[in-house]
Each structure stands twice: as structure tokens, then as C-alpha cells.
Amino acid sequence: MDMILAADENIFSSQIQSITIHLLSTIFSALIISVGLVVSTEISGYNLETMYYPVSKETCTCDCWDGYFRGRFPRGHYKIFYFNYEQSIIILLCILLFYGELLRKFLFKIIFNREFILLLLIPSVYSNFYGVWSIINYINDQDYDRMLKSQSYFSLTELIATFIFYQCLTMKSKIPSWLIYFLCTISCLHIFLAFGELNLDQMGRNFALVLSDIISLIWIIIMFIKNPRLKPNLRTTSIWLFVALCLWLFYHFVCQFREKNKNDL
Structure with missing residues (x-):
């Protein structure tokens, strides 16, 4: 009987601990999102009419x-x-819940599991949430044709790059070389496209958005120095350059930013 009571107490204690951790990580996530929204808006600037x-x-x-x-x-x-x-609210709620849960699990691994190597992903948190918040605003404004496709492209590739970098940082076995090449391709493409659409009035925002890509490239260079066998040969380089070209063409022909026509105003 005592053993059963002790087991029940352990289960109850474990459940309380799990609920507490979930609550704390959720609060931390909400605080980070809130602070991030304020900081990113301060960097980007406010509309004069709003002020x-x-x-x-x-x-x-x-x-x-x-x-x-x-x-x-x-x-x-x-x-x-x-x-x-409206139906769009379902999409908005799915986006918010998805990214919020990703952030909560990310904080859980850093704070409670003490996987401090994941601190390298902090700039990716900013760029991911900046992108997804932009998507939410475009959907909320019903601005489907002008910038939604472009931002969706960047947000999706940023999410993929973040996931790959996360796998590379946490993988205990040998890292597959194709993951490194894919990460390098996306990071270089982001920087290339960012310079192509450089806005000198918002240099702080632009730098913050590509900081995660710069960190990824620095990590890749370090990996190449430590493991010369990971360096791609000419054939592999050609393949990934072709992949980058396809991604670039897809962006420019399908997802590129489109200015409003006079008839749309």
C-alpha cells in the first residue's frame, strides 16, 4: 500500500513539475514575442499617422x-x-500556434535541458518571427498579391534553414554533408537577395534579418576548416549552384515583390 501511495505521489509530483515547466516556458515565449515585436517595430519605424x-x-x-x-x-x-x-482567422491562428510552440520548445531546450549551443539560433528566432509577423499582417490587410508570396518564400526558406542548422548543432552522429551544403545554399541565397533589395533607410533591420545566415556561413566555414573532407568537389558545387539557381528563378518568377499598379490604388 505504501509503495502504491509513493508511486502516486511521484506521478503527481512529476505532473506538477511538467505543468510548471510548460507554464514557465509559455510565459517566456510570450514575453520574448512581445519584446521582439516592440524592438522590431522600433527598428523599422512607426507610421506618422499612427503616432x-x-x-x-x-x-x-x-x-x-x-x-x-x-x-x-x-x-x-x-x-x-x-x-x-472569416476563414483567414484559421490560418492566422495556425501560424501563431505553430511558431509559438516552436519557440516554447526552443526555450525549453536551452533553459531546462541546458543545450546552450542552441544560443546560436537566437538570430534565427528574430528573422523567423519577423517574417511570420509580416505574413500575418499581409493576410490581415488582405494584401495577397503584392508581398505575401515574397515574404512566404523568405519565411519558408528561413524556417528550413533554421531546422537544418538546429539538426547540425544537435546531431551527435556524423552530420550528412548534404545538410551543410543545403544550409550554405539557402544562407547565401538569402544574403544575395537581401543585397538585391537593399534598403539603406533600414540598415539595422536588414542586418538583423541576415545575421542568422551570416552565423550559419561562419559555422560552415569552421566546419570546412576542421573537416577538410566536407569541402565539396567541383561536381557537388555545380549541383548546389544549380539548386541555388532554381530557387532564385522560382523567387523571381513566382514570388517576387510586386508594386501596386495605379489601378489597384
Whole structure:
């Protein structure tokens, strides 16, 4: 009987510990996302109209909100958070939950599992969340044709590069060479495209977005120095240059940023 009680106590204690860790990691994730949004907005800058004409909480009537999720209750006035009864909200919620859970697990591994090598991925956290927040804004603004494809391209390739770099950092066995080449290809492509669309007015933002790619390339160079056998031969280099060319062509012909036409304004 005592053994059963002791086992139950251990299970209960383990469950409490698991819930506490989950709660703390969720709080840390929310704090990092919140701080990141403020910092990234400070870097990018604010719209003058937003600065000079702030929302009036007393007179705001939320006319652009359909209020369906309020059920029988009226829409009321100013709300901290609201969303409309549309299919796009499902996509937005999926994006938020997916990236939020990734960040929570990332923090869990660093803080509780003490995998400090993953600190190299911190710049990737910024670039990933900057990209996904841009996608959320484009979907929220219904700006599907102008920049959504371009940002989706960068966000998807950034997520793939982050996953590959994570695998390389945590892999205990021999790292497959193709992972390193693929990571190098995406990182170089990001930097190349970033310089092609260089905005001198936002150098801080531009540097922050490619910092993860620079760190990846530095790590790859160190790996090549330590393991000369990993260096690609001419045939392998040609193959990955062809892959990079295909990715570049796909971006320019399918996903490139498109300015608004006068008819769209």
C-alpha cells in the first residue's frame, strides 16, 4: 500500500513539475514575442499617422469588426484584441500556434535541458518571427498579391534553414554533408537577395534579418576548416549552384515583390 501511495505521489509530483515547466516556458515565449515585436517595430519605424493620431479608447466604436465571436453580446467599444468571423482567422491562428510552440520548445531546450549551443539560433528566432509577423499582417490587410508570396518564400526558406542548422548543432552522429551544403545554399541565397533589395533607410533591420545566415556561413566555414573532407568537389558545387539557381528563378518568377499598379490604388 505504501509503495502504491509513493508511486502516486511521484506521478503527481512529476505532473506538477511538467505543468510548471510548460507554464514557465509559455510565459517566456510570450514575453520574448512581445519584446521582439516592440524592438522590431522600433527598428523599422512607426507610421506618422499612427503616432500623431492615436486610437481614442473612449470614442472608438469598432466599426470594422463584425462582432460575431461576441455571440449575443454587442460589439461594444474599444477592445484590446478582436478578430472577424472569416476563414483567414484559421490560418492566422495556425501560424501563431505553430511558431509559438516552436519557440516554447526552443526555450525549453536551452533553459531546462541546458543545450546552450542552441544560443546560436537566437538570430534565427528574430528573422523567423519577423517574417511570420509580416505574413500575418499581409493576410490581415488582405494584401495577397503584392508581398505575401515574397515574404512566404523568405519565411519558408528561413524556417528550413533554421531546422537544418538546429539538426547540425544537435546531431551527435556524423552530420550528412548534404545538410551543410543545403544550409550554405539557402544562407547565401538569402544574403544575395537581401543585397538585391537593399534598403539603406533600414540598415539595422536588414542586418538583423541576415545575421542568422551570416552565423550559419561562419559555422560552415569552421566546419570546412576542421573537416577538410566536407569541402565539396567541383561536381557537388555545380549541383548546389544549380539548386541555388532554381530557387532564385522560382523567387523571381513566382514570388517576387510586386508594386501596386495605379489601378489597384
